[in-house]
Amino acid sequence: MGLFKKILIANRGEIAVRVARTCRALGIPTVAVYSEADRGALHVREADEALAIGPAEARESYLDGARIVDAARRAGADAIHPGYGFLSQNGDFADAVAAAGVTFIGPPGPVHRLMGDKKGARRLMAAADVPVVPGYDGDDQQDATLAAEAARIGWPVMIKPSRGGGGKGMRVVTQAADFAAALASSRREARAAFGDDVMVLERFVSRPRHIEVQVMADAHGTTLHLLERECSIQRRHQKVLEETPSPALDAARRAELCAAGVAAARAAGYVNAGTVEFLLDPEGRFYFLEMNTRLQVEHPVTEAVTGLDLVRMQIEIAAGQPLRLGQQDVSARGHALECRLYAEDPDHDDRPSPGRVVVLAAPDGPGVRFDAGIAAGSEVTVHYDPMLAKVVTFGADRAESIARMRAALARTAVLGVTTNLARLQAILAHPAFLSGALHTGFLDEHLKDGGRAEPPPAAALQAAVAALRRARPAAGPAAQARPDPWSSLGGWRLP
């Protein structure tokens, strides 16, 4: 057998908790790392031991590869799971881990670098007959060349930084007259964010769906797909709700898309878990978007329908074991949904809402999974991503998993910070969502106002006033003098 003696989890929040859970099931001790802002955080309590790695600022803690490698050495960990975000797609970090004699649970450095470069990835995919959006990925980066190529591609055109991510530096240009200014500002933003201003041009695909293929490859030449996920409900290029199977695909198109995902992974020489993202246009054509060289946030929906533990597969592959199943053994049953609960205010441009979580009521029951990075009393700080938890539901079909999600969200309460819960509920009640008519502009088109709930009924307001009147502790000099977690509750007075 011989997986690993001890795994260091180089992450925080719900994903660190989730990785620790599988390690426990495998009998592998875990080491958490934490910044000063995360002292006492849930992920620290869920691991067998924990090491401080620096100040709150991510650059000096969770993004500091040297400190993490050093922590692994100190703790005697022989493998590092990077989770998602932070250093998970950093090829130099993967190399540094390997150089320290520790196993990186993910693909090797060169694969990260290859897929982190949109220009190179596009060329590689085109060569492997994976469809790419018509565009330009040439080395000649002169402004005049790009302008001429944009005109050849046809308006509207999307300008994308080759080393970009998260929507930064991306511009949609609808006419030739606007191109030069858009290119200049895109280059400026890309240089500031990524230290590189090489651009790729692509025809702008209007009203696309975002559909991705989960792949899993071992070090012995086997590459499988674990079907698709649809992630079209997004805000600011970040996913909010995901599901599998996609309501947009029939069996033939699904087979084609999944085969393209496997071809993309093979072309990249991929090992471990990865995700190949595609755009599906309204005519049903799909195009390679990018490959994420890590575990995805939304992997639980795949786990729900396939019955597989993706983190376990990652660990086994990293330990050099061959995949224990073939493509014919992968099958999906039912339908799964995931809702991401964020500490943000959908009524005000999704503004982040840090604070202390005072109440946390988690949904449970058959077909419900709740992956959280917080507990009652947790501090949600400004330093990290605002995702608090993921609610995942599973049902025999889409209607059943939606019904279960609505029931689960109605039993979910997170108070103390503002959350997007009401917007998630509005999505799940929207006729366009129920009919499966999704595209990446869904929220802007249908729920621009944030999906605000009706004002509370009079009975609820009266109960609130009575509750605030009774809430402990009473405000007073003693209560204010100590840094009490509940001190923010006090001070309510009726006029």
Next chain:
Amino acid sequence: MTRFVSGDVELEVDDRAALALDVAELGPGSFVLRNGDSEELFHCVRVGTVVHLWWRGVAYRLEDAAQGPRASQRQGGGGLEAPMPGKVIAVKKAAGDAVAKGEEILIVEAMKMENAIRAPKDGRIKTIAAKVGDMVAPGTVLVEIE
């Protein structure tokens, strides 16, 4: 009378009716409302001027109407305040610059997201009390517009 604002709607609560209710605290932020032989769980937490309420499966965010409009829109005497704690990552205007309503003046980064602080009206910038790299707290006056 207690007043809340929910979205754009102002709501009035009859305090006497409220205080006649049988409400008991179960734990921090969690309460039970008893009425005859029925019992109902709800949650309510106050943070500054914001009241978070969870009632029958729906989460509400209320603001204390007595405290005036929310900090992000507060513009008393031409001062523009930080709407959330975060780090200033860009300052796009300088004192003396003319600004049009809606124009970006500063960008504050919090939780990996960039949030633009925009001019609430046309005018001229009198002072900018923030520079790139500053950590700002909500309520701090960052910009004065005249």
